[in-house]
Amino acid sequence: MDNNKSGLMKLDPMTPEAVKVKKIFWETEDVFTIELVYDSDEKREFSYKPGQFNMLYAFGVGESAISISSDSSKKNSLLHTIHKVGYVTNVLSKLKKGDIIGLRGPFGSSWPLEEAKGKDICIIVGGIGLAPLRPSIYHILKHRKQYGKFVLLYGARTPRDILYPVELESWRKKYDIQIEVTVDRADSTWRGHVGVVTTLLNYVELNPEKTMAMVCGPEIMMKYAVDELIKHGVTEKEIYVSLERNMKCALGFCGHCQYGPSFVCKDGPVFSFSKVTDIFEIKEL
């Protein structure tokens, strides 16, 4: 039998490391952000790529796979923006500054920011899907000259569900980026677009030959977004999606997150659409 090239791992990949909650705050009614730092060693740095995720462990309760939403060039702390939907995320939402939780990661594939150089970038996100793409947005804005036109299309349920509103505004002011936001249901204060996120494509000038798209959101929204992008002439291999599956180990061992031949945790979560075209259409795969 083959021995692992690196021998046995020094750190058992199943054992969480202790990290401390530096800050925790609500972004919207049911979405919150936690900032984490290393508990013991102040000088240790977090290293990850935009699009990767961590397994966050609440003592005695369990783990949840959460994508990283901070700026990957700032290595002293990590931000996770979390939708409070299940048991673990509910417990995480009640943490206080100074509490210790467990962390395993980073895991998974990342957004193709190298391949994207020189291209126009079109990011389409729905709901919490903005969080896994925020590290990419930071990266592109920081290296703005390396990329062509930059468009961010974002759909939220209601105006009150819009994530990072202050940041969106400052990006719009400070950088060369076109940001279009739409909501499913408007209220009396809302002056912007209403409708599904794909309709926002009508407000941008895409140059399909040189556009790369990054899409993240509910699966049904991604499906429509991809269809729409293809209709606009963007090629399948230039479209990237981030998939969600049930993950337990994040190591490609437990089998839970299989998607056709892929383990979402290890081969994804970010996939080139051309790799998943066949199976994106099949129900219940």
Place this chain on the structure above:
Amino acid sequence: MKTIDKSNLDKIIGILKKDGYTVIGPIVKDGAIVYDEIESINDLPVGWGDEQEAGSYKLVKRNDDSLFGYVVGPQSWKKFLFPQRMKLWEAGREGRGFKINHSDEPVPKYAFLGVRSCELKAIFIQDKVFNNDMYTDSYYNNVRNNIFIISVNCTQSASTCFCVSMKSGPKAKDGFDISLTEVINKEGHYFVLDEASEKGKELTEMLDAQTATEQQIKAADEAIASAELSMKRSMNTAGIKELLYHNHDHPNWAEIATRCLSCANCTLVCPTCFCHTMEDTTDLTGDHTERWRRWDSCFSLDYSKVAGGSFRTSAKARYRQWMTHKLASWIDQFGTSGCVGCGRCISWCPVGIDITSEVEKIRNSPKNKIINQ
């Protein structure tokens, strides 16, 4: 090639035990042949055989006193390398945080006696699962690196076996320390022994082994050939990946779903199925917690659950996931089929669903989307 008699087989068990191995072999328990710790050859299923059909398994008395006269039972060796339930770590609350402790129990040192060729192949397959391109499962690999394997070639097949078509039997070709072929004929009751590893050679030197005569080798080969010749089932694997990938909407899946109970037996008995889940338990004080790993199955509804619901709610989608994974996507993931043709899933399916014939039904149906296979 050498031959040994029964008393020398007993001696092997003794030597391995003295060497610190926990020797695991076949025993009769609750009406089936299962794998458990043995002390001597007296624990082996002397004179027992098994009769298997789709949906049925029965022990039967043989008219000889063979030690390995059965085929395969409901268990496989995976339960030792990849235990059904296992504590990964425990942790205690400390201040506003916690401290994780790992068990300091020594890694078990197992000798497996009676590993069938298909089972050996199943171990090779799980080797790839638990040592992927990025991570290593430390428990699996620590146990695996210590194992002493005595394979025993099959000299008969059950009606549910199809290892020949999966190229995984009935004769073990490599990966063992020692292999044995049991022969019972008018010349007596003996084992033709082949050693493959250094450890295997060292052990053989401690036995009263004779050099095998040409006749004895021939008798062993013929016994193995009879297992091959009597094999009734087979799996047509030609283009199977494409066949299954392109027939995910075939009506046969819905038809299987009318019979399948989603009981998960097939995944539990399968020697290559590796899916598992994590469970965190807490004591009443809430200050002590344990993380357990236990087998899970793609047939359970929770299996594909995410915050928004389950991805595979229908029995149809779950059976399709199981079979397509076993026979098709496994090839993309690990470069090998996930099936070794042991037939367990056929025998132990309460309603007798047969993986080989379900593939044929799709292949031969006019609705097959892949023509000319």
